[in-house]
Amino acid sequence: MTTRDHIERLETQELELGATDAVRRHISRKVVEPRAVSQQKLDFEHARPRWLREMMAEATGVFFYVYPGIAATAAFFTNETEPQFGSLFMIAITLCFAFWQGFPWKKVPYYIFAQIFGAFVAGFILMGQYHEQITAFTAKSISDGKGTVYNGGPASILCSFPGPTQNNLGYLLMIEFFVDSFIGIVIWAALDPANPFITPASAPFVIGLAYGNMVWGFANITISTNLARDLGTRIVAAIWYGVSPDGFAKVAQVVNGQFPGPIIEACWGDTIVVNVKNVIKNNGTTVHFHGLRMYKENNFDGTNAITQCPIARGDTFTYKFQLRQYGHSWYHSHYSSQYGEGTFGPVVVHGPSTGNWDEEFDPIMVHEWHHASAYDAFRESMTSPAPPKADLITLNGIGRNNELGTGSFFQQTFEKNKKYLLRITNSAIDFHFHFSIDNHLLQVVSVDYVPIKPFWTNSLSVGIGQRYGVIVHANQTASTNGKYWIRTEYFDGNVQDSTFCQFPQQNYPPNQTDTQRVGILSYSGAGSGDPETSRWPVKVGCKDPVFEPHYKWNVTPPQNDVLKNARYVGIDRSKEAHGAFRWLLADQPQWLNYSNPTLLNLGNTTWTSDYVLEPYSYNDPEGFVYFIINSGGGPSNLVGGTHPMHLHGHDFAILSQGEGPFDPANPVYNTVNPPRRDTAMLPAMGHLVLAYKTDNPGAWLLHCHIGWHAGSGMSLQILERQKEITKWVGGSAAFEPAKRGCKNWNAFLAKHKNDPNVFNPANQDDSGI
């Protein structure tokens, strides 16, 4: 052993001096002299603001810091190993430095912005670099029914999410703050030149150990160690993984990036122009304005394969129509199951009211949300006996996931003693509900687009596509904290029960302790906490309310032969059409050809039976056609079911609606100002008899508004006064936009015929609407 190797006998100070000396000697012998800095460069550096330089340095630093981290995570995830990460958007190390280290507070915002930017760039580059792997992982994750945003999912490559049981955000905040403080203090200590225990060479290891220590100890709880970096990549995750009412993001198909889409709001009599550009990657689309008459405007009804071809990707279509009704409704895609993915939004037409109110709110759109895509859910509905399970009920895109405890309740604030007009819309794909607000009666003033003689109720049955305008008086005192539950309750009944609503709706998220709470009505100045109110003691069925329209219709005897026009709807188990037992509304399930809309074939005298087209040429504009629809039974032993039936282009009068089949030989019709609307319930094993005025020549769809049933084939088209249609809509020039759209749609199909993700007529699996 030589003296030279006896370094443990040296004092720390001596070791450091020795090392410094060695480094100096190395530099003086080996290192090339730096080039002199030019005056030009010095001037430039002098003129450049210091804060910008610091931010650039911080952003670059964070980029190099974040990028390897998320890249490693991406490699882990896409290979399906599952490390645990969790976190929320949190306190930054920068803040800890400001707290503990005298880092100037003035600079904190600059640094945090720079960090967010650096991490954002890193996130984006990562998504590009691993695009193929991440896309494959995302597709698999969605097809496994797991979505994209969850711990271990594609979005958590970029940032972390609290685990399903981590609801105490205050606790998570405390952990995060502790972890950041710990790491911050270690970094400060390691860099402190007065610290005799750490050499410059060992500082990175010490800091790394501190990180390792915290990750080891707390990663399974939830940490991100630095809000700013987490936020940068979180923005990338939001851009990529989009809409998420309950923290479970998926790629949705929405209007203008919003869910629901932007409101269309105008006054009675206005003309509306809507330019639709389709930017959905693999689908066509159309927009149908539910419930609007489209009087002389059948060409703008937005029903693909009937009034136009789907709008191809990149193509645009302009809808133009006059508002001849008032009230509220919605617009939605009529392309396949697309509106279930979010392609819809509210419509409000301001006009008179049959009740008085002080203020109104935007429509409340009740939708059911599927983590799996609506297209996949449709396929599931065709093969499984029970409808696919929805994950969440949303009101205007806001919802609480009762299973995961994520998301939030819809909120509406009332001022005490004021009267409010609420506009309720069922925009779901398979969800029938009963709307109620604890302790508050509803004064109903409009049904669909029909103003009515007001009536009072404590609960309203709302089928898909139906709307109610209700006035609510904020004059209750029962709640101790000034808050009341809003409920959309589904009926869980027996098929044979006369109050039966639909199949027992066990395909919905589990109820809370007492039925479906989805929103909170708060009086201004309300206390904290959830409402403690109880639901109205109501026995709910699935029946439409009986009401009197304000503007009266008296229905005259039918122009058509009613005896020949009784229809029996349901699933025809004896025939298997298009590879599955399908719902139907006439003799066979409807099956449309996107490329060949009815309106572009008005010279036809015969039609393919797939189009289920019923020509009616009765031409008394004040006269009626009666339509009998029975649920189940009939000649081919069809199964029943409750269905919201919707007719395009008309309001219809309800002449009879109830239990059992309708006997056209001994009819009892309600013809004196009967309830009138555009969507009515066909009761299970019951009947619905409707009558519409033959005053609007065109090709109009009549269909069940349950998305799965319409896609299955439960629809028909009424070809009203075929010979007059062209003239009625303004001559053949009115069809030019549809012709151009079809050309672009066919070109789109031809161009992508080998792409398995793009619709191909050879693989069509639904009716098209």
Ligand SMILES: [Cu+2]
């Ligand atoms: Cu149906």
